[in-house]
Every structure is written in structure tokens, then in C-alpha cells.
Amino acid sequence: MADPAAGPDLAPDVTPDPLEPLPLLRRELHTGPLGLSSREAARRLAVYGPNEVRRAAQRSVLRELLRQLVHPLALLLWAAAALAFVAAIGVLGWAIVAVVLVNAGFALVQERQAEKAVETLARYLPARAQVIRDGRPQHVPARDLVPGDLVVLEEGDRIPADARLTEGGIEADLSMLTGESTPVERLAGPGLQAIPVLQEPNLVFSGTSATEGQARAIVFATGDHTELGRIAALSQRTRREPSPLEKQVKKVAWLIAAVAVAMGAVFLVTGVAVGLPVTDSLMFAIGLLVANVPEGLLPTITLALAVGVRVLARQGAVIKRLSAVETLGSTNVICTDKTGTLTRNDMRLHGLWTPEHLTESGPRSAELIRAAALCTTVTRESDGQLHGDPTELALVEGAAGHAVPVEPAERDAGRRACFRFDPRLRLMSVVQDSGTGRLRVIAKGAPEAVLSLLAGGEPAGKAKEAADALAADGMRVLAVAVRDLPAGAPVPARRQQAEQGLHLLGLVGLYDPPRPEVAAAVRRCHEAGLTVHIVTGDNGATAAAIARSVGIGVPKLQVVAQSEAVDDRRLDHLLQQGDTEIVFARSSPETKLKVADALRSHGQIVAMTGDGVNDAPALHRAHIGVAMGRSGTDVAREASTMVLTDDNFATIVTAIESGRRVYDNVRKFIVYIFAHLTPEVVPFLVFALSGGAVPLPLTVLQILAIDLGTETLPALALGRERAEPGVMSRPPRPSSQGVINKDMLVRSWGWLGSVSAVLVMAAYFYVLWRAGWQPGDPTGPGTPLHDAYLTATTATFAGIVTCQVGTAIAARTDHAALRDIGFFTNPLLLAGIAFELAFTAALVYAPPLQHLFGTAALPVDVVLLIAAFPLLVWGTDELRRWARRRRSTGSRAGGRPAAGSDWTHG
Template identity: 40%
Template sequence: MKALRARADRPASPGEGGPAGGVPAPAAPPSPGRPVHTLAVADVFAALDTSPRGLASATARQRLLDQGPNELPAARGPAVWRQLAAQFTDLFAVVLIVASGITFLAYALQDPRQPGTLQLAVAILCVVVLNAAIGFAQEYSAERTAQTLQAMVPHRCRVLRDGALEEVAVRDLVPGDLVVLEAGDTVSADCRVVEAHDLTVSNAAITGESDPVRRTAGPDTAEEVLRARDCVFMGTDVITGTARAVVFATGQATEFGRIFRLTAGAPRQKTPLQRQVAVMARRVAGTALAVGAALFAIRLPTGQGLVPSFVFALGVMVALVPEGLPATLSVSLALGVRRMARHHALVKKLLAVEALGSTTVVCTDKTGTLTQAEMTVVRIWAADGEHTVTGVGYEPNGRVDDPDAVRELLRSAALCCDARLVAPTGAGHWRVLGDTTEGALLVAAAKAGLDTAAEEAKAPRIAEHPFDSVRKLMSTVHDEDGTRRVRVKGAPSEVLARCTRLDRAGTAEPLTDAGRRRVTDAADALAAQGLRVLAVAAREVTGPPGTRDQDESDLTLLGLAGMQDPPRPEVYEAVEACHRAGIRIVMVTGDHPLTAEAVARRVGIVRSAAPTVATGAELDALDDTALDRLLAEAGELLLCRVSPEHKMRVVTAFQRRGEVVAVTGDGANDAPALKHADIGVAMGASGTDVAREAAEMVLLDDSFGSIAVAVRLGRSVYQNIRKFLVYLFSHNIGELAPILAATFAGFPLVPITAVQVLAIDLGSDVMPALALGAEPPESDVMDQPPRPRTEPLFSRAVVRRILFLGGIQALGVCAVFFWRIHDSGIPYADFTADNPVYREAITMVQAGIVVSQFFNALAVRTERESVFRAGVFGNPWLIAAGLLGLGIMAAISYLPLLQAVFHTAALTAGDWALLAAVGVLPLLADEARKARLRSRAPRPRGDPRRDRKETCAMRPEKDAR
């Protein structure tokens, strides 16, 4: 680095930095004719109209004016008022608004005007506002992905201008600027390297590749600039070394800017539940309006007045619209959000809870998602055999099997490292400064009992030969008590070619052809396990300092180190749970195919001998039809060396096939796919802000295992949604049936008023429905295949159960109403709204619905299992909610103020006994239905609880294998 700065201060040569005379002319935007990464260093300066002294300050200022700042534009989300207005354009909201408008109109047309009608209109509007407030609070999350992308770029960087090193704001970088990079820097723009010393960078945020990659100054012939070894990109990190690089792209013209455009342009996909609720709302709204209009047309010719017929039709429409459903749905989903949060899964959008439960395909990243993104030495090969290393990650907890036999190997490897192992501070964790591979070697040395700092003090480094991509090895020279020793590490083939001896228990033996084959076989065996293999060698040198080739010849091979980026310990069980649930897992990564397959096998994603592996280049050669065929035919599928565009294309192709796609990821390169997926799942701890903002769900503990838990809870949410839909819509039949019966029987008044219907929907039904939404997952929820994307929310089974339970309730309330009317002996034509018998009859209808719903809630808790076996009091919140509804009904019946509002009357003890006898019928009938189902189709999988115990008992054996 000192050398770089010294050269920066040399006098300017004529023509550098601007035209002769020192007065720089405004520079036009550079436009190299050939890709900049293919040019020689001298041609790079010419093509970008700059020099080794950097730009002149005046030239840089002019280019900044011409081309704009080096920043990404702020994302413009919808205006707040638009987001709020959208809540009132939902079809359920429109239906309720129409109902409120009709009610206001009816109130205006009444003579005399009835306060109850006005109260009803206001109450419906309050429901609309409540639903909108809940939806707005959940959806109000501005699209901050672009701003987060900017936050990943450093605010200042070092550049050469007018031949002097200075710091400038990142936004002021322009093409042609010569930036100076050191280990630990974040690259601020896309740059062409023109001078490099042991430079490695991490491209994980752009390409998803986990391993640091070497960068050199020489021209490269790669077709894609992302693969060019002489370029570095905005948002990536310098791991080791120093460099100078010329900026050739800034702002949106960078590769990071390209990802920004993809992310900003990716539309949010509606979840399956959103689509089905929309379909349900259309059908319910259409049915309510059609039935109301038909009955209005039927009653009007019979001599009923316009306004009474209008109010009657309104009562029918209100009876059919479940006013409390939107709020119930939102709050029930919120309960699922809270449950997931307890399992470290933060859900940002309510409907994403159910979407995850209906997932059929998970496209998962590898690094940081399935693995810990921490290299770990797990095997060491020496002449005496293999040695196992325990422990994972950078925390030096673990042991080396027979450490004395490999102590010199690990000592040499540690001394030949530029990385540093950093202990945690506070609540942090162990980390590595520098190359992760070298970090793994340092950790392995510490596990063998070596104090690397003390070893470096005893053997100070006096020279080094940095790694380069041609030699594929690195060597350092140390002074050890007056003796110079060379320590070498690198690719096994390169190191072995320079060895003439093999260390065996401290004795150097000649390396024969048979010995070389043995070493090669050992390296191949470690590589076949998916391990990255490094060879370690050493030699003692005498005489004056030698050249690099002299120092790296006549070596003694000490052994091999095999390392891996270990999978997270909980991933195997999570993958197994997803397989049991019928969820397909596809690995989509920027890493090498062999690395990806090795990890996929370790975590259980791949089990067959020959999975389908496709690279990004191969995907480019496929049209949409061929891609669809690949996704359909390939069972176990690994997609490697893919770009953000590839990920989005794969997600779109799966969705085109009708799949519900969840995408996991942690890097900025994952953001477009995360946003485009049905459900994006980002890593919270190690992931980038970009990924977290683009995703609907964030795993706070970065645990893939949390995905399986979230799927289980998501499926439970959907089951519970169906339970309270059955609960809510079955009593709608009970509300509508008496009205229809009265119409066709010629009774002049409605058996239940719109105000009473609203009181049932919001006062007696919402809390039990919410309690049903809190039902715990059923025991076999993860043993069932995913729900088909095309399966309607109101499936045939759900509709049959609604008609079954609703029909029984309807018969009961119709019976009690007409029994009370006929028992009075008063002709139909003589009944008025103030008739005490009529008020008693409509009170019994309302109370009958409330009582029957109390027992109905118990019935719908289970689909097949008897509620008495599951436990009548298994959901205490449901019992409490039901009792609250009965209490509200009692208050409506007995309190004079509420009697005046709802036109009700006090019920006797005999009335309540009759209502209880009628109300329990749905529960008893449903118990008979469940018993019939159990007898006809017993569970094919046996007792799910026993299956789960057996599965849990088997897992340790699988892990041991």
C-alpha cells in the first residue's frame, strides 16, 4: 500500500489529467469500443479518457454534471392516500359500502324515519373503516428496496485525482476515476482493475458465490463482464490485498444498478388466499345482490310499500354478507404472524402466512441459507492416515483426532496465512478477517492446541510469494532460530508437482510414483465428499534468499486439508419435513455444480444417484417451452451458476405451471426473485437489507428449519380459515332461511331485522371465529400434500359442510319462529312491528342462531375426529367467546335500551331451554357425520401422533448415518 501511495505522488507527465497547459477540458462520457475487461491496462486508460494519475478535478466535476451522481434513485412507492384508498376498493368493502348506502337511502325514504335504520347504516360504515384500518396498517410498508441498496454502498472512497490520493463522496465518483482499494473496503462502482497485489473479493452480494475470487490486472476474454477476473463491482467486498481500479460504470449502469431495476420492476404476486378471497367476495356479493333484488321484485307487487320492500331486500343482502369476515380474516392471520414470530419467523404481510402454508416448491439459495457461510476443516490427510476435525464454523471449539501427528502440517498452514481470527465482543460471534479458507486453517490449528500468535512470534515472516491464479499456491518464508523455512499451501496438483519428499511422523521419505498416486487418490477421495482440498508443504532453505521458483521447489509434502462450508445442523430435519409434506426443494445458487450437489446431498435435498444439474448458461439456451419441460421432468433439480435474471425466470416458469413458489435467499442478487415469488423468505441475521426488504418473511435466526415450522403454521392457518368460514357462512343460511320462509308463507314482516343480523355478525360471531383461528395445528398437517393452487377456498367439502350445518340451523330457527307466531293465534295480516308476539318471535330467531352457533363452533373444531375425544374444552378461548356471545344476546333480550334498538323482548327460561335443545342439533348431527366418515375411511397412515414419535426416534439414527 505504501508503494501505491508513493507512486501517486510522482510528478505529472505532460498530458496527464487534462490537456496541455493544465486547463482540463470538459470530458465527454467515455465510450470504449471494446468491452473494458478485454483491454490491456494501457488501453483501459485511453478508452476511459483517464490516466495513471487519475482524473483532473475539473474533469471529474464536469463528468459528474454530465452523467449524474453515482447513486441509485429512491424507490417511489404508491402515495399514502392511494394505499389507503385501495383498502376501500376491495370487493368486500364495496359490498359493505353499497349496503351502507342503501341503508342511508332507506332511512331517508322512511316516514317516519327510524333511528335503528340510521344506526345500522353507521354501523356498516364503521365496519368498512375498521377493515380498512386493519388492512392499511398491515400493507403500509413502503418499498424501500432501492434505498437499502444504496445503504450497502460506502459513503466515501479513496481516489487519485490530479495525481494525489484523496477521499471523495461515493456519489461523486465518475467513469474514469482511479480508485484505491484495500482489504475490508466495499467497492463503490464497477471498476476495471489496473494494478493488483494478492487481490480477492467476495461477489456474494452480486452473484451468490460464497468463495472469495481472485482478481488480476491482465485482460480477460470472458464473454460476461461478471465473470471477468479483471473487474470488481459495486457492493462487493475486498477480502485480501490491494489494488487500483478505473471506474467504468456508476449508478444504474452498474451490475448493482441492474439488480435494482429488476427488483423495482418485479411486481408483487397475489397470494392464493388473496385470489380466492377475491373470488369468494365476487360470488357472495353477486349472490347477495341477486337474491335481494329478486325478493324486492317479488314483494313489491304484493302490495308492500316501496320503502318496506327496500328494507326487506336490504335485510336479505345483509344476511348474506359476512360483515365480520375481513376483520376476522386479518386478525386470524395476525395470530398466525405472532405464532411464527415465536419461532423466529417475522412475517411482514398477513396474507403471506397462508401463502407459505400452500407452498408447493421452495427455491432455496445455498450459501447462508442451507450452510453457515463459514468454511470449516473437517478432514486432514497425512501419511499415517486420515484425521477427523470436529466442530463447525469459526469458533475454535472442537478437537483434532491425534493432533500431534498433524501439528507440523497445521503449524505450516497457519503460518502461511494472511487472515486473522477475531474473538467475539459482547453478543457477537467469532469471525475471520480475510480469506475464509485461511480462516478455516487457523481455526483447525487452534483446535489442535496451537497458539498461532505465539507461533508467528517464534517464526517471523521475512518474505512471501502471494497466491496467483496460475501457480494456484502461496508460500511464505520464515526465520526460525536462524534457519529459513518455506511454508507452502495451495491446490494439491500444484503443490504435489513441486514435492520430492513425503513427511511420515516427522521423517521425510522420498516421494515415489506410488506415493504420488496415493496422495492423488486421497485428494480425489476428499473432493468426492464435496470438500475443498488444500495441500500443505514445507522445506528448509540455505544460502542467500532464492527466487520464487527456488523457494517453491524440492518441497516436503506434509499432508492435505479438506474443508467445507458446513450445513446448518437443523437443515436436514427441515428438508425431511418438507419432503413429507410433498414440497419440492430446488437449489438455486451461484456456486459451482459440484459444490452445490455435495451440499444438497449432505442436507437431503438430493438422494438419487443422478440429479438433474443445470447451469445458467444452459438455461440461457432453453426457450420457455424447454424450460417448462425441464422443470416438469426433473425430479431432483439443482440450478447452478445462475444470475438474478435466471432466478426470476425459474420462479416465473414454476408459477406458470401452477406452482406456489417460495424463494429463500440472503444476498442482493436474490432480491428480484424474492419479490417476484409467491412468498419471499430472507435471512435476517446474515442476509442483506436488500433481501430483507424484498421478502415477505424474514427468518430472524437464519434457520432453514424455521421454514418447515412456518409451513406447518401456515397450513394450520388455512385449516383454521376454513373452519371459521364454515362457522360464519353456516349461520348466514340460518339468517336467510327465515326471511325466505316468511316471504313464501306470506308473512308481512321479516323474521330477523338487518340490525339483528349485524349484531350477530359482529357481536356474537367475530370472537368465536377468532378463537377458531387460534386452533393449534392438527397432528397430521405435515403429512398431507400441498393444497392445489386451483383448489377453491370453498371446496365441495366445505360447501357441503356449510349446507349441512346451516340447513340444520335454518330448520331450527324457522321452527321456533313459526311456532311462536302460530301459538299466538293472530292472523299474519294483523302483525305489526310493535306487536309483542312478533318481537318475542324475532328475539327467539336471533337467540336461536346465537345458541346454535355456540354448539356449531364446537363441531367445526375438527373435520373427522370427535370433538369429545379432542376435548370440548380444548380451546378455552372458544368457550369464552361463545359465552360472551350468549351474554350479548341476553343483554339484547333483557336490557330496555337494547330492546329499543333491536326491537326485542325478554325470553323466558322455557324459551332458553327450547333454544338449547334446538341449538345442540348441529353438534350432534356433525358428530354422527364424523363417525360415519371414520367408519368408512379410516386414516391410512395410522395414528399421526405415533408416527411423529417414531419419526423423531428415527432421526438420530439418520443423523448418525
């Protein structure tokens, strides 16, 4: 037993080398076969800290709420509210404050995506562990384990810390670290040289599971120093950056803020200069600020993205962050896993080779298949299903498919010995009763391992060539060899006695076929200008064969066999080859993270798939982290942005198409929302520039009724427009391209907005002049023209709403004519238009709302006048698009670049 007075020589932030000779490791950790004393364990716990994955402090909800309240659009509204209170218009001030708070709360709810990946990592650790202390086994809380503890591992246990086996062996499920579903054997013994630490045959890792066997192991790392802790640290260091949409909306918000403040300052000075009273000047400033701020923009974007989320969920993609829907539309690189994403994760017997080249059904191939199926440990459970290693399942199912079935119960009844798979020897063997009174040794494993055990004169050279050919076709290759023991010979006691002088039966090729829909999905990616890389822990040749079979690597495929060894310089060189798609084989957590970072640094928008715990940092770092819903770990799902419920690569492509559609639709309803800013601002400019001779044509509360009441449902309905033809035939938009560009502003503010402003001001002046008004006539309460003034402002308000109807119909398409998409193809928009007209009628004709919003009932002739506005607004825009299409057609006919070549974006 270790000296209880002795403390570890190792500093608490240093992990000993677990691969050094076992006596040296024990000496360094001051432990022995009887474990630590309880007193020494308590001292080490104080030095090293608890064995748990620690998480960084979260940002407070208050701080995140404050960030929403100082958004540029919110700052403008705060200024407007302050002006309202200064002008003693308390009702308006509180209404604006309510708008700010609702918007901030909406955004907070959507952005408050607490980082749960590290919490989920912690769930992989068991609550208690069996440990040898004071020379006897005892159960202690797993968080109390320390380096030097001797733990007991049994079938079904979770491994409580990183440890090295000192005796016995287990079969471990490392899928949560490696992503590979096949259990691996871990045995006490010396380590191997120059292989990744996760492949070391004598090491086990925190959070993984022991599926079979029993062993003892010495703990060499706990808490944050384990592989699990290292991945948690990577996840916490990779901060989520704002999405392209979030950045662009904020940039546009600052633009709007600058325009609003500049216009307010210029025209406020103008109003004072022309003799407006201070109260009127303040009212003008408030109106200008409120009119310039699209209060409905942020809620409408949020609602449109939420609709996109629901649509994608029905298609098998669960989106966890709303802005990711738009980010999908700008994705130009997909980094995908191979197993289960490109392939079915369903290993099958696919190829055979015998020394006589009898690859078709026949006696030798049947003998080969049956022998391979006998050399397995597959079981048939009470549910009637076969259970076991996927490779061995493929062998047993393949035998049944070739009419040489092997039933596990009968196999076990004839088994006399089993030497399980040894990762160092890379083979396993069994001794079976052949049914003739003689015993037969059957060995299967890696071709090079089995071929080295053949008796002299066996065809090893040809077998090696055949194995290479099968591997080049994407198959996992196993060699099967046998030796018939003489009659009456005893069962070999050791595997060295059994595995010698073998006779080669042949080779079997196991294949995990690609999903049938993946090739078409990859083709659509290429048509859409997307690049597809494979980042996998699998063998390079196998991954390359799968890549070629589904069309990845057109026109050029580069295979990086050991991607862990790639430095940043070579990685940058590889990724800058525009016509090359790459297979990154044998990747580690750092490799995936490096690839994601390198692509981001090159300005690419990256979608990265993953399913294991080791994928969490890269999933967190990529613009779109895509986790597998069926085969993925909880940690991967928590770290990701999108979860595929069907684990299917084709679903990613469908999601990208949906993202492009959502992006286009966001631009459509931004055109719709921005188009009525002009008719909202112009009345205040007319009021100011006339020095008050023209009474204010629109009230601030009416503006809020438009921005928050009438526009929301049609805008949301525009977010449900179907994808325009060719959405997946154009290249991804540059990451630098804003969601709002000059063409959109010209169309919304300049064309649609100007037409609407002229129409609504015409309606306003028509009502006033019909009542005999002349510039400068008083229209306040108690004056003869007051009722006419209320009717005129109501006509302005209702006119803006009816112009919105025409704008909504025009905004449905950027370039095509309305007849090309059909008037009735968006029933939600028709319903939204019906709602805004009904809402407007309520504000105009319901007495309680008339008093609140300052409206009055409109006479029939005014109703008929503004009823023509939708047709006029839509018709003028239809003419503009017709002229643009003609110019575009003429440019193409002349062999020059089309003038409207960017029509899909403007």
C-alpha cells in the same frame, strides 16, 4: 491528465468493457493516471447522471385505499348503504359505511408493504469517495462520481462504483453480491478469460467493502449501470403478485356478490308482486345484501393470519406479509441455499491425506496440519477470539484440536515473508523460521495449483485422485507443500523464487457440516410431497455431497455444474422431471430469478431462500422469499416475505406445517361464518314470500351485531386450533384448489345453516303464536302484539347466536369425532363462546342497547328453548360426519378409493 475539452465518446447508456487492455480502457474513458479535471467531471455528471440507485415511483396510498373500497364485498355493502339512505334509514346507512371503511383500513394497513429493498440497496453506497481530480486527491460526494474517475481505495472503505484496479491490491468482501462470506483478493493486472464478471480478479463493485490493502481504480460504471444498479432494476421489475389466498378470497367475494344480487333482484320483484310497500321492499333488499355479505370474513382472516405470524415468530420465522402464512401451506417446492442454511456455516478440518496414506494421527499428519496452520493470516483480537478467513480459521482450530497448536503471535514472530493468496495462482505461501536456524517455505492452495509446483518425482497423480475423492465427500480440498532452504540462504524476495521445487506434505479436507436437524426436515418435506432444490453459488460437487448427506435427491439427484449456462428449454425439461431434485451450482442473480419464474410457470408454489443482495430479485419474485436473519443482508431481508432468525432450513419446514394448519383453520372458521348466513337470509325470505303477512323476523342492525360482534372471537379461536394428525403426511394441495369448495358450502349453507334456520324460525313463531298472533296481524308500534314481536325478533337474534355456538364446536374438525380432539383442547374457543353469550345477553337485557337494536328481555321458557340449539346443531353435524366416516371405511375395505378421501379439505 485528460484533455478537459474532450468529452467521452461513449453514450450514457453504454458501459465500456472493463476487461479490455488498460491503455485502451483509459483511452475510451478519456482519462489517465492524473484523473479527470473538475470541469470534465461536471460535464460527465450532466451526461451520465448521479451515481445512485434510482427507485421506481410508488403507488399512492390513495390509490391503494380506493382499490380496497371497490373490493367485491365492499361494493355490496356500498349498495346496501345506498338503499338505506334511499329508504331514509340514515343510522343503518352510516353503520354500513363505517363497516366498509374499517374493513378497507384494516386491509390497507396489512397490504401497505412499501418496497424498501431498493432504498436499502442505496444504503450500501458510501456518502463520500476519495478521487484523483485535477491531479490531486480530494473527497467528493459519492453520487458525483462519473465514468473515468480515478478513485483511491483503502482498508475499511466502501467501494463507491464499479471500477477496475490500475495499481495496488485490496482484499474485498463481496458477500453482499455473491453470498459467499470469504473475502477475495483483487489485484491490478490483466483479466481472466471465460469466467463470470464477479470473479474477475481485477474488478471491484459498488457497495462492496475493502477489508485490507490499498489500491487505485478507474471507474467504468456508475448508478444504474453498476452491478448494484442492475440488481435494483431486477428487483423493481419483479412485481409481487397476489397470494393464492388473496386471489381466492376475491373470487369467493364475486361469487357471494353474484348470489346476493341475484337473490335480491328475484325476491325484490317477488315482494313488489305480492303487494309489499316500497319501503318494506327496500328494507328487504338491504337485509338480503347485508345478510349475504360476511362482514367479519376479511377482519377474521386478517386476525387469524396475524396469530399465525406471532406463532411463527416464536419458532424463528418472521413473516412480513400476513397472506404469506397461508401461502406457506400450499408451498410445494423449496429452493434453498447451501451454506448456512443446510450447513452450519462453520468450516472444520475434516479429512487428511499424506503420500504415505497416514490419514490417522502421526508425525506426518501432524506436520501437515501444523504447516497448513502456519500458512495463514488469522489474528487473535483483544477479545481473545480468532478472526479471519473461515477456511484459515478451520486450519488453525484444527491444529489446536490435533495437539499441534499455532498461536498467531508466535507464527508472526517467526515469519520472514508472506505472499498473500492470489486468485489467479490460487495459492499463497509464507517463509517461516523453522526454529533450527533454517528457513522453510510453506505453500497452500488449490491442489492443481500446488501440484504443478512440485519437484520432479513427487506423487502428483495419486494426490490428484485423493483430492477428487475428498471433494466428492463434500470437502473443500487444499494441498500443502514445503521447501526447506539451505542454511544461511536469503529470504526469497519474490513468490516465484519461493514457490518452486516443493515437496508435498499432503492434502487437508475442510468440511462445513450439515445442520443435524436438516436431514429430518428434508425427510418431512418428502413425506409432505415437497420437492427440494439447491440453488447455490458454490461448487457443484461440494453441494451435491451435502445434498446427498441430508437426503436431498431421493430418488434421483441432478447436478447442473454451471447453471448460468442453462437456457429456458433445458431448465423446463429439468424441472418437469417429477422424481428429480436438482443442484443448481454456480448460480447468478439471473439464474435464481429464472428458476423461480420457471417453477411459477409450471404452476408450482415456490419458497426461495437467499442472503445476499444478488438474491433480492428472486426473493421478491418467489411466492415465499426466505431471507437469512443472521447472515443475510438488509437488502435480502427487505425483499423477502419471511426472515429466518436462526438461518435454519428446518425452520422453513416448521413454517410450512404451520401454514398448512392455518389454511385448515381458515377453512374451519369460514364454515363457521358462512353457516349463519342461511339463518340470516331465511327470515327475509319468509317475510317476502309471505307478502308481509309474517313480520320481519330479524332487523338489519341485529345482523350487523351478529356479523361484527358475536362471531369474531369464536372465529378467531378456531384459527388457533392445533394441527390435525397427518397434516404433513398429505401432498400439497393443488394451486388451483380454492380455499372454499363445494363440500364446504354444502356443509355450511346446506347442512349447518339449514338446521340453524329451522331452529331459529321455530323459536320466532313459538313466541308469536304463544302471544296469539295470526298471519297478517299488525305488530307495529302501538299495537297489542308489538311487545311480543320485539320478543320474537330477539328470540331469532339470540337463536342465531346459540346456533353459532353449536356450529363453532362442530367446525373444529372436518372429519373426526369431537371426542378425538377433546372438548377442552381449545380454551380460547370456550372463552370466545362465553364472550358472545355475554355480549348477546347485554344486547337483550341492557335497556340502552334494547332501544338501539330493537330487542326485548326473553322469558325463561324461550331461554331454555334456545339453550338447546347448540346441542342440536352440533349433534346433527356429528351424525353426518359419523355416517361419512362409515362410508369412507366401507369404501376402503372394498378396495375402492375412499368416498371421503378429500375429508381434510371439506
